[in-house]
Amino acid sequence: MSDRSGWESQLLETGFLGIFLCPLWTLSRLPKRTPPSCIVLWGYRWLIFRIMLGAGLIKIRGDRCWRDLTCMDYHYETQPVPNPLAYYMHRSPGWFHQFETLVNHFIELVVPFxxxxxxxxxxxxxxxxxxFQVLLILSGNLSFLNWLTIVPSIACFDDASLSFLFSSEKGGVKTQVMEIQANEDAEGNEPPLPYGCYIRRVVNVSFGILIAFLSIPVVVNLLSSQQIMNTSFNSLRIVNTYGAFGSITKERTEVILQGTSSLDPNDPAAIWEEYQFKCKPGDLNRRPCLISPYHYRLDWLMWFAAFQTYEQNEWIIHLAGKLLAEEKEILSLLAFNPFEGRQPPRWVxxxxxxxxxxxxxxxxxxxGKWWIRKRIGPYFPPVDLKGLRKYFKARNWPYPAQN
Structure with missing residues (x-):
């Protein structure tokens, strides 16, 4: 099963590991006899290892610009949803973009080991x-992906390295941990464990064996020259392969949806008015947005559609039909409807x-323009509700009804 972004699979795997991180039968803030399992902690480390190494390998095996260190010349401008900082980062000197690419390779191909x-x-x-994830958050709108990737990275730290985050006051968490560790170090001072702890150990070991077994095809994929990214090899989708930006688009194209009230869409005098999405580029004077960790999925899908055809993205015709009917649920996904308070458009x-x-x-x-643009041509021809009836029926889509 393939997923364009892999975020859902990564979220599922991260959450699944979290189930085994904490003890089940106690709500204690610091349970003395049930510390986090080393197997689960290594599960998180194995997750971040696969995320980063998979991303690095798919790049070095993919677009040539990752090998000749020129990908960052294009990335800030052509990434799915640029943010304000990307506008300025795009104009960095060439040597700086090459340095960024080298740092990316170091972080993704060397640091995981x-x-x-x-x-x-x-x-x-x-x-x-x-x-690295913080820098990506600052320079792009990759939704919750970078925030989510920080989570398994936390498993790389131990108590001593994180102790500065906690107060040294008597009775505090830091003091309690030090007391527990001191008691564990004392010879013959370890009381017998309750049966529940042994059951938990059996569960954790079984969990570790499951992760190891499900990792076999993932490792084979990482070693393969035909590596696939953002793929699950099991129906549970709890051990997956990841990757990002294996190829970089060198030019940014956008699909701009327009509507008109004209009776004849081919009339040169017809006035076409543009719909504006919440974040994706459209209005040339609108500043790039800042939405991370939130995610506007429709804006993201429009980015994919822009370097494909509408025949490959039939959903965009479905969207046009919904706009013609002015369905409230669809309009809520947009930032601006040019026909608000007026009759719906006759054509889109x-x-x-x-x-x-x-x-x-x-x-x-x-x-005042953040963007400049040049028309390439039509993406899909003018459509009206009547003309879309057969199109919707052939695909078993509910025919949109005007409000």
Whole structure:
């Protein structure tokens, strides 16, 4: 089963590991006899290892620009939903973009192996991965993906490395942990464990065996020259393969949806008005948005549709039908409906444009434009509700009814 983003699979795997992280039968803030299982902690480390190494390998095996260090020349402008910082980062000098690409390769291809090289390098791995994710959060709108990737990185730290986060006051968590550790170090001071702890150990060992078994096809995929990213090899989807940006688009194209009240869509005098999405580029004067960790899935799907055809994305015709009917649920996904308070449009069409960032301090930026664009041509022809009836019926889609 393949998933374009892999976020759902990563969220599922992260949450599944969390089930086994805490004891089941106690609500104690610091249960003395049931510390987090080392197997689960290594499960999280194995997860971050696969996420980062998978992302690094898919890049180095994929688009040539990752090997010649030019991908970052395009990434900020062509990523799914750029944010304000990306506008300025795009204009960084070429040597800086090359440095960014080298750092990316180091973080994704070298640093993951720090996990297996002792405590200090394991902690360094966690710190570097969290820093890397923070930089990605600042420079892009990749939804909750980067925030989610921070979670398994926390498993790289032990109590000593995190102790500075807690107060040293008497009776505090830090003091309690130190007392527990001191008692454990004292010879002959360990009381017999209750049966529940042995049951938990059996469950954790069984869980570890399951993870190891399900990891076999994942490891084979990582070693394969035909690596597949964001794929599950089991129906449970709890041990997956990950990857991101194996290829980079060199130009940004956008699908702009427009509507008109004209009786004849081919009339040169017809006035076409544009719908605006909540975050994706459209209005040239609108500043790139900042939405992370939130996710506008429709905006993201429009990015995919822009470098494909509407025949490959039939859902966009479905969307056009909903806009013609002015269904409230669909309009709630948009930032601006040009026909609000008026009669619905008679026709909706998709236009294809090439978008580029304006140059900071340049002529277009001085006019308040964050983007400049050039029309490529039609994306899909004008459609009306009557003409879409057969199209919807052939696909067993509910025919949209006007409110």
């Amino acid at each position: 720090f996990l297996f090289l002792g405590r200090r390098l394991c902690i360094a791995h966690g710190a570097l991965q969290i820093l 069409r998709g236009e294809h444009f090439k978008y580029k960032f304006s140059r900071p301090g340049g002529k277009h930026a001085a006019d």
